[in-house]
Amino acid sequence: MADDLKKGLEGVLVAESDLSSIDGDAGQLIYRGYTIEDLARGASYEEVLYLLWHGHLPNADELASFTDALTEERTVSDDVLSTMERLADAEERPMAALRTAVSMFSATEPESDADPEDLDATLRQGRRITAKIPTALAAFERYRLGDEPVDPRPDLGLAANFLYMLTGEEPNDIAAETFDQALILHADHGLNASTFTSMVIGSTMADIYSAVTGGVSALSGPLHGGANQDVMEVLIEIDESDLDHREWIEQATEEGRRIPGFGHRVYNVKDPRAKILAERSEELAENGESKWYNYTTTIEQYLTEEKGLVEKGIAPNVDFYSGSVYYQLGIPIDMYTPIFAMSRAGGWIAHVLEYQEDNRLIRPRARYTGPDTREFVPIDDR
Ligand SMILES: CC(=O)SCCNC(=O)CCNC(=O)[C@H](O)C(C)(C)COP(=O)(O)OP(=O)(O)OC[C@H]1O[C@@H](n2cnc3c(N)ncnc32)[C@H](O)[C@@H]1OP(=O)(O)O
Numbered sequence: 167m168a169d170d171l172k173k174g175l176e177g178v179l180v181a182e183s184d185l186s187s188i189d190g191d192a193g194q195l196i197y198r199g200y201t202i203e204d205l206a207r208g209a210s211y212e213e214v215l216y217l218l219w220h221g222h223l224p225n226a227d228e229l230a231s232f233t234d235a236l237t238e239e240r241t242v243s244d245d246v247l248s249t250m251e252r253l254a255d256a257e258e259r260p261m262a263a264l265r266t267a268v269s270m271f272s273a274t275e276p277e278s279d280a281d282p283e284d285l286d287a288t289l290r291q292g293r294r295i296t297a298k299i300p301t302a303l304a305a306f307e308r309y310r311l312g313d314e315p316v317d318p319r320p321d322l323g324l325a326a327n328f329l330y331m332l333t334g335e336e337p338n339d340i341a342a343e344t345f346d347q348a349l350i351l352h353a354d355h356g357l358n359a360s361t362f363t364s365m366v367i368g369s370t371m372a373d374i375y376s377a378v379t380g381g382v383s384a385l386s387g388p389l390h391g392g393a394n395q396d397v398m399e400v401l402i403e404i405d406e407s408d409l410d411h412r413e414w415i416e417q418a419t420e421e422g423r424r425i426p427g428f429g430h431r432v433y434n435v436k437d438p439r440a441k442i443l444a445e446r447s448e449e450l451a452e453n454g455e456s457k458w459y460n461y462t463t464t465i466e467q468y469l470t471e472e473k474g475l476v477e478k479g480i481a482p483n484v485d486f487y488s489g490s491v492y493y494q495l496g497i498p499i500d501m502y503t504p505i506f507a508m509s510r511a512g513g514w515i516a517h518v519l520e521y522q523e524d525n526r527l528i529r530p531r532a533r534y535t536g537p538d539t540r541e542f543v544p545i546d547d548r
């Protein structure tokens with residue numbers, strides 16, 4: 167492969183960004199200069215959204231008017247609800263239902279005829295999308311269970327309100343805080359595949375609904391956001407196996423299975439988000455069932471230390487520990503990737519807006535390896 171061809175765009179710089187920075191060797195992630203550890207410990211998801219969208223952490227008044235604006239936009243149209251019901255009846259996957267919902271939100275967009283160059287209008291549209299995603303997703307889950315959707319509660323923050331709409335019960339403080347932290351950890355991550363997808367769409371000056379729908383689509387794949395569901399499925403496979411979890415991972419490794427939740431294009435060491443989520447998983451295990459956390463630590467220890475994967479730069483990524491956290495919060499397994507999207511929508515919107523401020527159409531090239539020019543043969547002569 168010639169040097170100028172960067173398969174998978176590895177290492178290629180295509181934009182400047184103030185939003186997030188990853189140090190793949192040190193295992194550090196910052197959003198606009200703040201470490202992910204400080205944000206996860208001290209901020210709410212709404213504060214992080216504000217930081218990403220407005221460039222600074224909000225003061226109390228700014229946060230209050232920002233959360234009010236988000237809260238006001240939580241309801242979704244009856245058309246979206248009935249579509250969620252139909253898709254639930256058809257046993258559609260939640261990520262596909264979410265992709266459809268985001269696309270449908272634009273039908274009730276009050277500023278749908280805004281000039282694409284009006285980035286304040288785009289931000290307001292993005293805020294509407296971000297506020298509505300939890301409502302549509304929770305409604306889909308309720309319909310799947312044969313229940314009616316639960317109306318959003320204006321007195322609850324985005325994370326607690328989502329859990330409330332999902333179950334009909336107000337979550338306890340530990341569940342609400344853990345889930346809020348998970349949303350913070352997933353909000354942004356440089357030019358990952360789904361963010362880049364949104365930026366490519368945004369670079370044509372298409373609307374933000376299209377960009378976020380594209381982001382959801384790209385995130386759904388098992389090499390990207392879909393891995394969090396796959397990790398939990400592996401843990402359940404281990405639980406149901408006749409083998410003990412240590413034997414299971416030994417056998418899986420011998421069979422050459424690629425374990426989801428390991429490996430990353432940018433990190434050569436353990437993802438800092440995985441460290442935080444591992445702590446949350448351990449805490450939940452101390453007050454509940456310990457086996458899920460135990461399975462993950464056994465896999466991590468075996469692969470990284472005994473099989474030496476960490477020396478090859480393959481270590482747990484964010485998806486490795488989020489599954490056992492969500493499982494212990496009682497969230498259905500196929501909602502894990504939509505939850506990732508719920509959070510990452512904030513990052514997609516931030517990157518699209520940042521790029522559109524000084525927009526240039528994104529349009530790379532492929533090296534042509536097909537035949538040289540040849541003679542066209544009419545169909546009757548072929
Ligand atoms: C939120 C996120 O998107 S985080 C990533 C979520 N995805 C996953 O967890 C799925 C599992 N992981 C993977 O498939 C990959 O590590 C990716 C897709 C994340 C990164 O892919 P790339 O940067 O293209 O790395 P690539 O697939 O080329 O792998 C490089 C080497 O690491 C190995 N490797 C990568 N991931 C793993 C893994 N999970 N288990 C074992 N080996 C792995 C590959 O076999 C390859 O080895 P080789 O050079 O000896 O052939």
Ligand SMILES: O=C([O-])CC(=O)C(=O)O
Pocket residue numbers: 352354355356357358359430431432483484
């Ligand atoms: O950065 C990436 O390639 C994948 C990832 O961890 C994320 O999107 O959070």
